[in-house]
Amino acid sequence: MTATELSVDGVTLTAGARHLVRDVSLTARPGETIGLVGPNGSGKSSLLRAVYRVLRPDTGQVRVDGGDAWSLPVRQLARTVAAVVQESAADFDLAVREVVAMGRTPHKRLLAGDTPEDAELISSALLAVDAVHLADRPFDRLSGGERQRVLIARALAQQPTLLVLDEPTNHLDIRHQLSVLGTLRRLPATVLLALHDLNLAAYYCDRLYVLHDGEVTASGPPAEILTPRLLAEVYGVAAEVAIHPRTGAPQVTFLPEEPRG
Amino acid sequence: MTRTATDTSAERTVHLRKTTEPGAGRTRLAGTLLVLTALLLVSATAGLAIGSVQVPPGQVWGIVTHALGADGQEPGWSRARETIVVDVRAPRVLLGAVTGAGLAVIGTALQALVRNPLAEPYLLGVSSGASLGAVAVIVFGVTLFGPVSLSVAAFVGALGALLLVYATARTGGRITSARLVLSGVAIAAMLTAVLHLLLLTTDRGNEARAVLAWTLGGLGGVNWGTLWLPSTALLLGIGVLMVQARNLNLLLAGEEAASTMGLDVARFRARLFVLLSLVTGVLVAAAGPIGFVGLMMPHIVRLFVGGDHRRVLPTAALGGAVFLIWADIAARTIAAPMEIPVGVLTALCGGPFFLWLMRRDARRGTDRGVA
Numbered sequence: 001m002t003a004t005e006l007s008v009d010g011v012t013l014t015a016g017a018r019h020l021v022r023d024v025s026l027t028a029r030p031g032e033t034i035g036l037v038g039p040n041g042s043g044k045s046s047l048l049r050a051v052y053r054v055l056r057p058d059t060g061q062v063r064v065d066g067g068d069a070w071s072l073p074v075r076q077l078a079r080t081v082a083a084v085v086q087e088s089a090a091d092f093d094l095a096v097r098e099v100v101a102m103g104r105t106p107h108k109r110l111l112a113g114d115t116p117e118d119a120e121l122i123s124s125a126l127l128a129v130d131a132v133h134l135a136d137r138p139f140d141r142l143s144g145g146e147r148q149r150v151l152i153a154r155a156l157a158q159q160p161t162l163l164v165l166d167e168p169t170n171h172l173d174i175r176h177q178l179s180v181l182g183t184l185r186r187l188p189a190t191v192l193l194a195l196h197d198l199n200l201a202a203y204y205c206d207r208l209y210v211l212h213d214g215e216v217t218a219s220g221p222p223a224e225i226l227t228p229r230l231l232a233e234v235y236g237v238a239a240e241v242a243i244h245p246r247t248g249a250p251q252v253t254f255l256p257e258e259p260r261g
Numbered sequence: 262m263t264r265t266a267t268d269t270s271a272e273r274t275v276h277l278r279k280t281t282e283p284g285a286g287r288t289r290l291a292g293t294l295l296v297l298t299a300l301l302l303v304s305a306t307a308g309l310a311i312g313s314v315q316v317p318p319g320q321v322w323g324i325v326t327h328a329l330g331a332d333g334q335e336p337g338w339s340r341a342r343e344t345i346v347v348d349v350r351a352p353r354v355l356l357g358a359v360t361g362a363g364l365a366v367i368g369t370a371l372q373a374l375v376r377n378p379l380a381e382p383y384l385l386g387v388s389s390g391a392s393l394g395a396v397a398v399i400v401f402g403v404t405l406f407g408p409v410s411l412s413v414a415a416f417v418g419a420l421g422a423l424l425l426v427y428a429t430a431r432t433g434g435r436i437t438s439a440r441l442v443l444s445g446v447a448i449a450a451m452l453t454a455v456l457h458l459l460l461l462t463t464d465r466g467n468e469a470r471a472v473l474a475w476t477l478g479g480l481g482g483v484n485w486g487t488l489w490l491p492s493t494a495l496l497l498g499i500g501v502l503m504v505q506a507r508n509l510n511l512l513l514a515g516e517e518a519a520s521t522m523g524l525d526v527a528r529f530r531a532r533l534f535v536l537l538s539l540v541t542g543v544l545v546a547a548a549g550p551i552g553f554v555g556l557m558m559p560h561i562v563r564l565f566v567g568g569d570h571r572r573v574l575p576t577a578a579l580g581g582a583v584f585l586i587w588a589d590i591a592a593r594t595i596a597a598p599m600e601i602p603v604g605v606l607t608a609l610c611g612g613p614f615f616l617w618l619m620r621r622d623a624r625r626g627t628d629r630g631v632a
Contacts, residue, residue: 049517052517052520052521053520053521054517054520054521074520074523074524074525075523075524075525076523077523078521078522078523079523081521082521082522083517083518083521085515085517085518085521087515087516087517087518093563093564093567093568094510094513094567094568094569095567095568098510098567098568098569099514102507102510102511102514102522103522105507105508105510105511105522105523105524106522106523108507110504110505110507111503111504151518154514158522
């Protein structure tokens with residue numbers, strides 16, 4: 001099996017008395033690329049954390065290929081679901097290759113060494129994010145964008161059938177934003193990712209879920225849901241949306257209140 | 262391999278080739294381990310040879326092989342020399358090696374578990390907890406578990422201190438260096454105060470002096486009969502940690518990331534805390550609290566073999582053993598015939614090392630723009 005079906009059914013997440021996410025449902029069919037968009041604090045990261053099993057839902061279920069993600073053993077889930085999270089790593093002189101090699105852990109028995117097959121997977125993961133030349137560099141000393149690419153390579157080395165990414169294009173320059181998103185889209189795996197940039201989301205995702213105050217306000221193919229009205233309602237900004245003649249994807253142009261000059 | 266500066270595709274192939282060789286770091290590791298093993302043999306020989314009675318290294322080897330029953334030759338040395346080497350110095354050198362190795366691997370694992378490069382059993386108050394446990398047993402005369410009472414009590418004390426420091430230093434899922442070291446210092450100070458109180462108020466006055474000397478850390482007073490316990494603890498500790506080396510690596514990626522790669526972080530940490538407290542307790546019961554070995558060794562060996570725990574653990578163990586053997590040789594000889602507690606010497610080396618490390622990390626932090 002190369003892709004997993006994900007379904008989030010009526011999930012509610014709370015922190016203390018505060019609702020982070022309220023009664024959210026979402027599905028991703030095998031092989032789809034699903035984008036999660038919405039303003040800061042709308043609950044994107046929280047929802048992702050429930051999917052990669054760090055934040056337990058108060059109500060509702062996260063199902064991976066029909067089974068409850070929260071009742072599987074952690075290790076077994078890690079062979080299906082990989083994640084790129086927003087969290088800083090500690091300072092311990094690991095080489096880039098060693099960081100990517102971590103992704104092989106859920107597939108390894110205790111004490112099992114790295115096989116040539118592992119090395120092959122690590123190399124192709126690095127190649128996929130254009131980071132082969134970084135393999136021997138200390139991870140600590142990389143720039144933010146280089147680190148982000150290495151973390152994506154680590155998730156790829158995990159050979160997931162569902163890949164969850166929280167703002168994977170953070171810190172990346174434009175060229176790498178495009179190449180990383182292109183790589184993710186071409187993967188046979190199902191991909192669920194939170195993105196800030198609406199135009200990138202519109203171009204690379206099959207479907208979008210728009211989160212606002214912890215609830216889904218719209219979902220569907222980008223061309224159907226990205227409307228000036230929705231953007232005004234969710235983000236509180238004026239915008240024009242047009243189908244770009246070259247890309248065929250919706251193109252959002254924001255109209256700031258203050259005129260230029 | 263030829264490669265031109267302008268040909269980037271050739272360069273890529275070179276790197277690719279390198280990544281596909283799984284044994285790339287292995288030869289370097291093997292070399293480092295070989296050098297350290299040789300160094301350990303030299304150090305052990307020196308430990309047996311040097312002292313108030315100097316024994317030539319050749320004779321040391323003669324005595325050792327003879328004691329092991331490896332030759333049937335008539336010994337060419339005095340009985341007294343044999344006693345000094347075999348019964349007095351050998352257990353002491355071995356305890357030094359075991360303690361040094363043990364402290365080094367405990368430090369390595371603790372640094373990963375709390376995700377902080379300044380972690381170490383002594384600085385975190387874990388050794389103080391173990392000392393307090395052991396002293397309580399001596400003062401109150403509890404012998405519930407027979408001869409291993411001391412170690413059991415030290416284990417309980419170590420675990421208690423570690424949990425206390427961890428709980429106070431952690432807020433919002435994160436442990437900052439400052440808070441970790443501060444709570445370690447505060448808890449160590451409290452535990453040491455209680456320990457001193459116990460010693461000063463006990464009616465076993467003559468024992469108190471001996472115990473006070475022990476709390477400075479020292480390898481004297483060990484004999485063949487008591488060596489098995491720390492040795493077993495060390496082997497258990499290294500064994501388990503080597504099996505868990507991949508999982509220790511995962512923790513370096515962060516807790517959330519580690520769990521997405523299949524590690525049940527809370528359970529893993531709880532189990533290893535118990536293991537590390539056990540080994541620390543037994544080592545402290547045998548040699549007193551010896552500081553900074555667990556801080557220095559992991560950092561020094563990472564410079565040579567990188568951060569992968571599969572390589573750091575065995576290297577740090579050997580390095581720690583070599584280091585403590587030499588520290589003990591120095592402790593015995595610098596002010597002979599008086600003996601300096603070895604913990605005093607390790608603190609003299611380790612204190613400046615700690616300060617350097619702290620400043621280096623602060624610099625790296627600001628370089629990267631994280632406070």
